[in-house]
Amino acid sequence: MDARVVYVHGSGNKVRSELLRSRWDHALFGRDAGETSLMAYWAPVRYEAPLPDDGEEEGLPPSVRDEPPEEFVARTLGEAWFESGGTGPEGPWTGEPGDPLGGWLRDMTYLADTMAESAADRRAVLRALVRHSFKDAYAYFFGGARDAVRDVVTAELERAGEAPLIVVGHSLGSVAAYEVLAETGRETELFVTLGSPLAVAEVQGHLAARAAVPPGVRAWLNASDPRDLVALDHTLRPEFAPADRVTDVLVTNDSADHHGVAAYLGDARVGGACREVLERLG
Numbered sequence: 001m002d003a004r005v006v007y008v009h010g011s012g013n014k015v016r017s018e019l020l021r022s023r024w025d026h027a028l029f030g031r032d033a034g035e036t037s038l039m040a041y042w043a044p045v046r047y048e049a050p051l052p053d054d055g056e057e058e059g060l061p062p063s064v065r066d067e068p069p070e071e072f073v074a075r076t077l078g079e080a081w082f083e084s085g086g087t088g089p090e091g092p093w094t095g096e097p098g099d100p101l102g103g104w105l106r107d108m109t110y111l112a113d114t115m116a117e118s119a120a121d122r123r124a125v126l127r128a129l130v131r132h133s134f135k136d137a138y139a140y141f142f143g144g145a146r147d148a149v150r151d152v153v154t155a156e157l158e159r160a161g162e163a164p165l166i167v168v169g170h171s172l173g174s175v176a177a178y179e180v181l182a183e184t185g186r187e188t189e190l191f192v193t194l195g196s197p198l199a200v201a202e203v204q205g206h207l208a209a210r211a212a213v214p215p216g217v218r219a220w221l222n223a224s225d226p227r228d229l230v231a232l233d234h235t236l237r238p239e240f241a242p243a244d245r246v247t248d249v250l251v252t253n254d255s256a257d258h259h260g261v262a263a264y265l266g267d268a269r270v271g272g273a274c275r276e277v278l279e280r281l282g
Helices: 017-029 069-083 102-116 120-142 146-159 172-184 261-265 268-281
Strands: 004-008 037-040 165-170 190-194 220-224 246-250
Touching (some): 004 172, 165 268, 190 261, 190 268, 220 268
């Protein structure tokens, strides 16, 4: 039986599902893979309508783009709390540094501002990434989105049937894919995580499964750019046993925010690993 590829996209709104799947195919394989690939399209859980086909979305207003980092952190945390119905793991948000995921948000923000230096346009791009990533992650863990997102992932794995499987998760999508694979034990030839926050301590603290290679995963490739704000910590191997199934690689992602999925999919090590499985099992 031919192998199948299941993609799980990351944070932020996306273009329509079929276009997104085709773009991932072209970035990974240089062509549309047709029925070989499936997209776990969970954006509607968080966003009412897809982005236009050109992918353009409104930028951050200057008030958010230019405010001091501590004010940006407080604003983003408060917005995430409000959008999630005023909930958190231990009650209302207090605005204190110990709040859930707050350390991750703060670290991303200060690194973004350091990377941007004095370039306002670059700071806007990086802060937009921080804002989307944190707010979607907060909604996933504390705002009731987790089950709906995981249901989308589970449905696409079921659509793949009994075929040998490659699962590719980007950003928050890698977290949802990890949790589903850990819970279901679905046999997976290769699990690929791109720009994943799974190594971040605050994120690990809220996972539904303990930090370990999901039982059905035969090999795990984790790729990140050292400048990727979302990944922040780039090594999974020390914490996800058995270590011999996990390979961490640092790659160059020259997208505007160093987190773009097309640049990750286009890396030779990512593409080579996926093609090897497809050719071996195809």
